[in-house]
Amino acid sequence: KQEVTQIPAALSVPEGENLVLNCSFTDSAIYNLQWFRQDPGKGLTSLLLIQSSQREQTSGRLNASLDKSSGRSTLYIAASQPGDSATYLCAVYGNTGKLIFGQGTTLQVKP
Amino acid sequence: DAGITQSPRHKVTETGTPVTLRCHQTENHRYMYWYRQDPGHGLRLIHYSYGVKDTDKGEVSDGYSVSRSKTEDFLLTLESATSSQTSVYFCATWTGHNNSPLHFGNGTRLTVT
Numbered sequence: 001k002q003e004v005t006q007i008p009a010a011l012s013v014p015e016g017e018n019l020v021l022n023c024s025f026t027d028s029a030i031y032n033l034q035w036f037r038q039d040p041g042k043g044l045t046s047l048l049l050i051q052s053s054q055r056e057q058t059s060g061r062l063n064a065s066l067d068k069s070s071g072r073s074t075l076y077i078a079a080s081q082p083g084d085s086a087t088y089l090c091a092v093y094g095n096t097g098k099l100i101f102g103q104g105t106t107l108q109v110k111p
Numbered sequence: 112d113a114g115i116t117q118s119p120r121h122k123v124t125e126t127g128t129p130v131t132l133r134c135h136q137t138e139n140h141r142y143m144y145w146y147r148q149d150p151g152h153g154l155r156l157i158h159y160s161y162g163v164k165d166t167d168k169g170e171v172s173d174g175y176s177v178s179r180s181k182t183e184d185f186l187l188t189l190e191s192a193t194s195s196q197t198s199v200y201f202c203a204t205w206t207g208h209n210n211s212p213l214h215f216g217n218g219t220r221l222t223v224t
Contacts, residue, residue, distance in 0.1 A: 031209045032209055032210070034212050034213065036212075036215075041218075042217055042218070043115075043201055043215035043216050043217045043218055044154075044201070044203075044213075044215040045215070046212035046213065046214065049210065049211075049212045051209055051210055089153070089154070091154075091213075093209070098156055098159070098169065099144075099156075099213055101153050101154040101155075102153065103151075103152075103153035104153060
């Protein structure tokens with residue numbers, strides 16, 4: 001059974017810092033890995049999707065990497081801003097045909 | 112996002128009553144999903160649909176049923192609501208292509224008293 005773990009559960013950093021969020025999964029037989037952002041009281045917004053054949057994806061200040069063999073992904077946020085404060089979730093899509101989510105990392109960026 | 116509308120946005124109901132939540136999409140995505148989100152459990156899949164009248168169970172399907180009579184609508188019914196079903200419910204859609212992410216609605220907050 002696929003399990004997805006995100007560490008840390010919460011993170012507080014000063015504005016301007018670069019930071020890394022971690023995601024690990026137990027079954028490496030995945031088709032893709034997705035990173036989402038969730039603001040309080042809102043739905044999830046897709047940030048990045050990495051297909052199983054890819055090693056990384058970039059969007060603006062965000063960079064996500066995937067190491068399928070070790071069951072790990074990282075989301076790197078450069079030059080963090082208060083507007084980056086949110087919960088970040090990773091999810092893997094595998095041969096179950098379902099997207100399995102981690103429990104998320106809640107990020108607070110202090111001005 | 113992907114034109115997903117969930118209704119109602121908030122609902123309070125009593126234990127034992129039936130409740131139906133609606134998800135409407137305008138993007139003609141093939142797949143539709145119902146998740147619930149609870150503190151300490153994250154997002155858990157309740158049911159999903161891979162086409163009109165084609166549905167399957169997720170990991171927490173007990174006490175829930177779904178129907179999809181049209182591509183654009185996916186209904187989630189709590190047959191007899193219980194306090195353990197108090198949660199935030201999210202609908203999501205997907206094109207079915209591996210390079211395409213899921214798109215989520217803004218959720219329905221359900222309280223069962």
